[in-house]
Amino acid sequence: MENFTPIQSLIGGLLIGLSASILIISSGKIAGISGIVAGLMQFKNTPKEHYLWRVLFIAGLLISSTLYALFTPLPVSEISASYSTLVIAGLLVGFGTRMGSGCTSGHGICGLSRLSLRSLLATMSFIFSGFVVTYVLIHVI
Amino acid sequence: MMKNMMTLIAGIIFGIGLILSGMTNPSKVIGFLDITGNWDPSLAFVMVGAILVGFFGFRKAEKTNTTLFNEPIHLPGKSHVNKELIIGSFLFGAGWALAGFCPGPAIVALGAGYKEALIFVVAMLLGMLIHDNLYEKLRK
Numbered sequence A: 001m002e003n004f005t006p007i008q009s010l011i012g013g014l015l016i017g018l019s020a021s022i023l024i025i026s027s028g029k030i031a032g033i034s035g036i037v038a039g040l041m042q043f044k045n046t047p048k049e050h051y052l053w054r055v056l057f058i059a060g061l062l063i064s065s066t067l068y069a070l071f072t073p074l075p076v077s078e079i080s081a082s083y084s085t086l087v088i089a090g091l092l093v094g095f096g097t098r099m100g101s102g103c104t105s106g107h108g109i110c111g112l113s114r115l116s117l118r119s120l121l122a123t124m125s126f127i128f129s130g131f132v133v134t135y136v137l138i139h140v141i
Numbered sequence B: 001m002m003k004n005m006m007t008l009i010a011g012i013i014f015g016i017g018l019i020l021s022g023m024t025n026p027s028k029v030i031g032f033l034d035i036t037g038n039w040d041p042s043l044a045f046v047m048v049g050a051i052l053v054g055f056f057g058f059r060k061a062e063k064t065n066t067t068l069f070n071e072p073i074h075l076p077g078k079s080h081v082n083k084e085l086i087i088g089s090f091l092f093g094a095g096w097a098l099a100g101f102c103p104g105p106a107i108v109a110l111g112a113g114y115k116e117a118l119i120f121v122v123a124m125l126l127g128m129l130i131h132d133n134l135y136e137k138l139r140k
Helices: A006-027 A033-039 A048-071 A083-099 A104-113 A117-140 B002-021 B026-033 B042-064 B083-099 B103-111 B115-139
Strands: none
Touching: A006 A104, A006 B002, A006 B042, A033 A048, A033 A083, A033 A104, A033 B103, A033 B115, A048 B002, A048 B103, A083 B083, A083 B103, A083 B115, A104 A117, A104 B042, A104 B103, A117 B026, A117 B083, B002 B042, B002 B103, B026 B042, B026 B083, B103 B115
8 A cells, every 4th residue: 555645646536527527518528538539530521520629638638748747747657568468458448448438537437427327337347357357467377 | 719728728637637646657557456466546536536526517517408608518328238338348447457558548648758658549549440440340
């Protein structure tokens, strides 16, 4: 438990909830990152409004670390996965979030904030699956 | 213009929230998922914080059903459950545990210049394209 950071994590969570609230109230859109990103890759007869808010939100995510670093040192992302593991993980995350219609943000935050049963089952599924895979990787293999 | 500005700011706040919360650190994510090992439950607090605020934001959105700029809000259904929802979420959880990245934090880490995040995000885009363009068509 030496890495336990409940206060920072809670404050980070409050900001994420604030962001999701701003987006739904101002644009009527759900802050589900997998859906926002996948929507950028639909190329058929799509009106400009379909892309604009997605590009702006993703641009905000991309510049957030630079803005953060202006005020306080950016925490390090400790990545232990090999390149081949990152590829397999990325494929699973991309395919799985599309098949399951959402990820940690869309289901875990927006869906649960709306008390959605569908999102509750999705969230329980990906967290359970994460527990099992982590157990196997760390304690079995 | 105002609406677009708010969308950009929402993206920035989301990213800063992810950084502050620890979600952009894969080793912290794996520490959260390792319940039988040296478990770090911090990331449960991210969800608590986000839902505490999000509950009121979405309640307002569902009550009024229009945005600040008087546009209609269309929200997805809440109760439709099928096997794709469960299987897809299982696959996602497996990938999340393998790398310690989910989509939002991976994009933030990409913005911070991590080569590993670039590899992950490119593979993620490919996985999405495979689902939306190959799998969905083969299924029909």
